[in-house]
Amino acid sequence: KSYVLKHYPDQLVDNRPRLETEFKALQMLCEHGIKNVPQPIEKNYDLNLGLYEWINGKKVDKPIVGDLDQAVQFAEKLYILSKQIDGNHIGIASEACLSAYELVSQIENRYSRLNAQSNEHMELAIFLEEVFDPLWKKVKNESTSLWPEESRMQNLPRNKQTLSSSDFGFHNCVKASDGSLTFLDFDYFGWDDPVKLTADFIWHPAMNLNVELEKKWNAAMLKLFSGDPYFEERLNAAMPLYGMRWALIVLNEFLPELAQKRRDADGSKEYDLEKRQRIQFKKASQYCERVKNTVFRLTFA
Template sequence: MFRIGIDFDNTIACYDRLFPKVATELGLIADEKYSSKNNVKQHLLTQEAGDLTWQKLQGKVYGKYMLKADIFHGFYEFLCLSKLRGVNLFIVSHKSEFGHFDEEKFSLRKQALKWLQKQEILGCDKWSITESNIFFESTRKDKIDRIKSLQCTHFIDDLPIVLTDSGFPNIQKLWFNPSARSLTEQSINEFQSWRQITNYLYNSWTDKDIVQLSQHKFPDLNVQQALIQKGQGNSKIYKLLSDRKKYILKIYPDRQRDPRPRLETESLAYQKLFSQQYPVPECIIVDNRLGWGIYSWIDGQIIEQVDRVFLKNVFDFVRRLFKDSRSNVENLSHVFSQASEACISGRELIRQIEARRKKLAVVDSNRLQTFLTEHFDPYFQPLSTKVKSKHFFEEPLPQPLQILSPADFGSHNAIKIQEKQFIFLDFEYFGWDDPVKLVSDLYWHPAMNLSQNVKNEWLDFAKNLFIDDDDFQERLDAYLPLYGLRWCLILLNEFRTDKLQHRLHAQGYSSESKGVQDIAKLQQRQLNKAKKLLTMIQEMPS
């Protein structure tokens, strides 16, 4: 049986947002450019008496302001699965009683316990860690001695200096390294996120795990069965069955590997749109600690081919978004932020393409690099140069001309529930964007496979709808092939380790279980799609 010890500060409790906030409140930094604990530390240490200032700030953050700290994404998932598997968990932290130079004398240990209770980590039931399993030690040696006395089989810490200490026991050492620092020590297993640690120790959630945790966390749903649904997206999907209703559970991608707030974005979009009677699922439960969203299950049929009936529903949906975006822009601009990877200027579109291209440039694959250097680049470069001469290239599109966009919109994210009625799904990227991006993404999306006649109808509809935007037609003509090229690079995501992990997570696999040959076939299939799409772009009428 595993006996897992866990460090506390910067392993369970995350201070990346809190240090800049407190430093700003105390007048130690003047603006918002310091986005993490390390940013603040590096800045203060360059100041006169900076080390003393830094120590005082630490005392404030770990003491008076401790309750405002975040929990690392994925830890609560790890905690729940550990408890489901009957694993003994211990928190062992090197933490003094009081902070350095803290004139208010807040007890750091009591504050840590209060924070653990607030986060529902400390408790008396089987889902929590009891206070008798939490230890705060005055020195690193005391911490290591405690780990030995607890007979831990594993220990998780963000500080390699602890794990590599000569007195550290010969157990499994798990280095929690979200900032991807480098280390040559071979005896340490390195992980950039809690989900990676969870998958390493427990493989994955079973259907039984999902049912048990749902019954505990959401007893009103009365979940009796969970059935995994293997989709093509980035989130893992389960169908939850109760004695009365059916629900869809989405377990979203690893936030430490992809920080986009998919759960918060999608649940908010569903709540607002459903309340206005848009054809979207109802949001039932949002659990930010777990990273779970539960929505109404929609019985229906997948859309094999886009016909005029479906196209009419698309037109109606976008027409409503246009109307609401224009008529209530002042209020809605405070509710929704920009869509994920929004492109509200030509400069941003080119930047995103170049950033994706750069990430693929380091992939060790001859077939990929041949495609990029011999086919993609020769077409992209002159197109990029040409679009930079446009008068609208530099300036962001004004807010009143933007639209609330589902971002990943089309038949691949819709269900037919009646002969002429459809429900639209997957709003993880919802937000404000240039309507040209919405139009272009639907036009090029590989899952849509639209005929040229349907594409033309879609473009004609968009040109008429956005007639109040004087530059819409010219922007569309200039950006449409570039969005196609952007999709070529998106199709090649499976060559990138981070993106491949998202896809395997959604399908219930790990890179080990999928196998090298299967991954190679998947990558070749995606490369073939990218080649085909590039040919279509090149054959567009000028």
């Protein structure tokens, strides 16, 4: 039998207890009969190490309908589990967005950190000022006014939240030879608004969903969370905001500490930061274009 040894960042570097979060999440999922996750074997908090069952499989580069069905089923299992357990021992997911206010604050914090680097990068300064800013003003006003009052400023009530791996998608799973998916990476696991799970699945740059799969996912989530009368309203209000959030996330290469992390993770001496920044710029611009179309559809729906 093969195993994988996962090393987590020290909490002095990243204060989130990622080893504890992932190990306990996987223990709980396995105990409740959720099979398509790796089995946790052993942990060492002093060394920031977790030992897990090794899962054979390939990356999902071009998702098909069968893959999407499995992702929907997994989201459903997490939601059913969130209704069955006393979840007080589980914290909120990393970067959870339980209100419009929290989501807007996260976006503006990311913006401030990038803006602080704009003196060093003329292209970044121009993008933020001429592309991002005007669109952000419009999106922020439109989306917050459309957001249901219940969770505009206050956190969404726990009974409307779901358990979430927080970075859920085909980029974090492997596909076995029989077509079955195993879902990985639960170090950001916790409670969150199902709207975030739904939106991030669509917006994440590694997802590559075609129009058919995107519609299918959307319809499945509307059905799954139909017990919440404001879910669809909240999703419509949130979609452009999450697009703007991703437009900034893909520019992390401009933040010195995160660029260094990427360089370390890449492991190759040929890591070309300027080339990476150009690629990410293109992605950020594409996000803004997609958001414009989303806002247009919402406004004139």
